[in-house]
Amino acid sequence: MKKLFYLLFGLVLILLLQSCTSRVEAPAPSPALDSEAPPAISEWLKSSASNVNPGKTITLGFSQLGSESAWRLANTASVQDAAAESGIRLIMRNAEQSQSKQFEALRSFIEMKVDVIAIAPVVESGWEDILLEIKQAGIPVVILDRSVDVKDSSLFVTTIGSNLYEEGVRAGKYLLDLMRSQPGPIRIAELQGTKGSTPSIQRGEGFRSIIKARKDMVITQSAPADFTEEKGREVMRTFLEVPEDERPQVLFAHNDDMALGAIESIEEAGLRPGVDIIVISVDGSRKALQQLAAGKVNAVVECNPLLGPQLMQTAKEIMAGRTLPKRMVPPEDVFTQERAAQEISKRKF
Known part of the structure; x- marks a missing residue:
């Protein structure tokens, strides 16, 4: 009798355990680390990566x-x-x-x-x-x-x-307008920049393209001064070592630094820059504009650095x-x- 009881009890227990197990969901399998994503997802990842800015420093x-x-x-x-x-x-x-x-x-x-x-x-x-x-x-x-x-x-x-040729053109136009009532001949000294440099070539060409409208406007002296104040001072000093009737009435300097040096030489010679010698420069530095406000420079053509x-x-x-x-x-x-x-x-x- 006891054997029958234990046998029935065992059958009931087995049935109960199977019933409980059938209600538990099997865990989803973990994907392998080296498995490939489905094709659609793989293409989406590639597309997204191509639109991401990697932030590389230039x-x-x-x-x-x-x-x-x-x-x-x-x-x-x-x-x-x-x-x-x-x-x-x-x-x-x-x-x-x-x-x-x-x-x-x-x-x-x-x-x-x-x-x-x-x-x-x-x-x-x-x-x-x-x-x-x-x-x-x-x-x-x-x-x-x-x-x-x-x-x-x-x-x-x-x-x-900058349009360096146009800067020379503007300098020339200013001079033509300023001297429109001044009879010729008008002698012009030119302080060029570094020989063979773009500003030296193009500013000179632009300036000449305008002043040629007056045959009595002549560049009588022209020399490179390397865009420096020291060379501008030195070259202008030699420009002024001529008889008074050959002295320039206008100075066209290809940059402010050369013009500032030239102003010192003009004053050393007992002349008034901006009055006895018209001074036109290119750049637009603060020091040049200060001299412009003081009347020692007549015009400055801007060149934006x-x-x-x-x-x-x-x-x-x-x-x-x-x-x-x-x-x-x-x-x-x-x-x-x-x-x-x-x-x-x-x-x-």
Whole structure:
């Protein structure tokens, strides 16, 4: 009897356990770590990854031509400040007015595999070979401030900087208007910048294209003064070592620093700059506008050095694969004595 009881009890217990087990859900199997996602999900992941900005820091190699003037120092500071603000890594090399040093810097940028190269060229000529090296390395190039004379314009992406020819044109137009009632002959002295540089070539050409309208306006003296105050002072001193009837009545200086040096030499000679000799300059530095307000300079054609923000934006556009215009020119002005005082406080260099 006891055996029968234990047998029945065992059968009931087995039935109860099976019933309970049938109500428990089996756990979902864990996917293997190396298993592939279903095709639809895999494609979605690839699509999403292609739209994600990896946040790569852009490295910009910048070959600055020198530190010869207040304009150049302001240009350098603008590039440095804009790079810091935009999060771009800047590697800058100062060529100290040497094209060979620029070539050395550019080859070092190639070795570093920078993302973009910017060049402020010392002179216009001699760039074909080095730019071809950079192109073959797959690095895009931006020309800053000046120009390069190359047959193949695909060697660089774009140029950022002033219309230097137009600056010479504006200087010439100002002089024609100022001297419209002055009988000739009118003798003009010209302080050029670095020989063979874009500003020296184009500002001179633009100026001459306008003054040729008057045959009695003649450039009687012209010499390079390297865009520096010291050389401007030195060359102007030699310009004034002539008989009085050969002395220039007008000075056209290709930048402010040379004009400021020349003013000192004019005063040393017992003459009044801005009165005995008309002084026209290019750049728009604070010091030049102060002399403009004091009546020692008659006009200053603006050349904007603050190109840093535009350069950084250009680097970002290039890295994003966007198409850019071949030339980008910032807005600029002409400052006269009447406007000088109100403009001085606005100058950043």
